[in-house]
Amino acid sequence: MRLPIVHHPAFDARFDAAHRFPMSKFSRLADVLLADGLVEKDGWHIPAPALPGWLRLAHDARYVDQVLGQAVPEPIEREIGFKVDERVALRSRAATGGTVLTGRLALAEGLACNTAGGSHHARADQGAGFSVFNDVAVAARLMIADGDVAKVLVVDCDVHQGDGTARIFADDPSVFTCSIHCEKNYPVRKATSDLDVGLEDGLGDQAYLAIFRDALRTAFERAKPDIVFYNAGVDPHKDDRLGRLSLSDDGLAERDRHAIGFIRERDVPVACVLGGGYSKDIDTLARRHSIIHRIATEFA
Secondary structure, rough: OOOOOOOOOHHHHOOOOOOOOOOOOOHHHHHHHHHHHOOOOOEEEEEOOOHHHOOOOOOOOHHHHHHHHOOOOHHHHHOOOOOOOOOHHHHHHHHHHHHHHHHHHHHOOOEEEEEEOOOOOOOOOOOOEOOOOOOOHHHHHHHOOOOHHHHHHEEEEEOOOOOOHHHHHHOOOOEEEEEEEEEHHHHOOOOOEEEEEEEEOOHHHHHHHHHHHHHOOOHHHOOOOEEEEOOOOOOOOOOOOOHHHHHHHHHHHHHHHHHHHHHHOOOOOEEEOOOOOOOOOOHHHHHHHHHHHHHEEEEE
């Protein structure tokens, strides 16, 4: 079986190269995966953009309408970090649809990867931190509503806390949220996940991996999930502009290998999303993001 990989050209909203959000990484990642043979030409699983009804499962109807109508108030756009224009609105719907499709493919095949997703700062009433819609929250709610699963575990390894996801599911026992992040980093005001592991600055591979293994086991045992959404953010890397941890490429690879191996050994599906990664060197960043897809192929 080839690893199912989800991609849509609209994942790249074509920002100016000088923008602080490295939007072109999504197109470059697709190029890297094609060039290195991880996906064949025309081998992508192409998602449909998320329907408004899906989005309203995790977001307030008013905010969904603001995004779809490109009428997001300026103060919220500032919190998001960019203007929500037509391309950004489509990108956000496509990325969310991508995570929905990734979840469905994971249920069918055991494992699947998106080439976007992990917009975990978006909460019910608004976006923030480069996140417009919380794609994992929408996908989890939709799969539960459709009766595909009853229990979901979100394992978030972005360097920043998954505060939006934690807030959306604060009173929802069907979704267990686990965030393993750098404590002294965005957001300043943390939410409360079902399991939060706040790490000290500068933690290297070995210390991080030891803590990660314990946290994953604890979260899995407590959640008893039917599916796991795994946010494979690469911003814990030592060279990331917005991260404060000190992981290497090998450390990220071992993190992802342990996560997928642990979950698949227990015969639970894994849906992988991209998460954060910030560098002006787009080629290096795209290759760093491709680690999750390369590791996932070992289990396909």
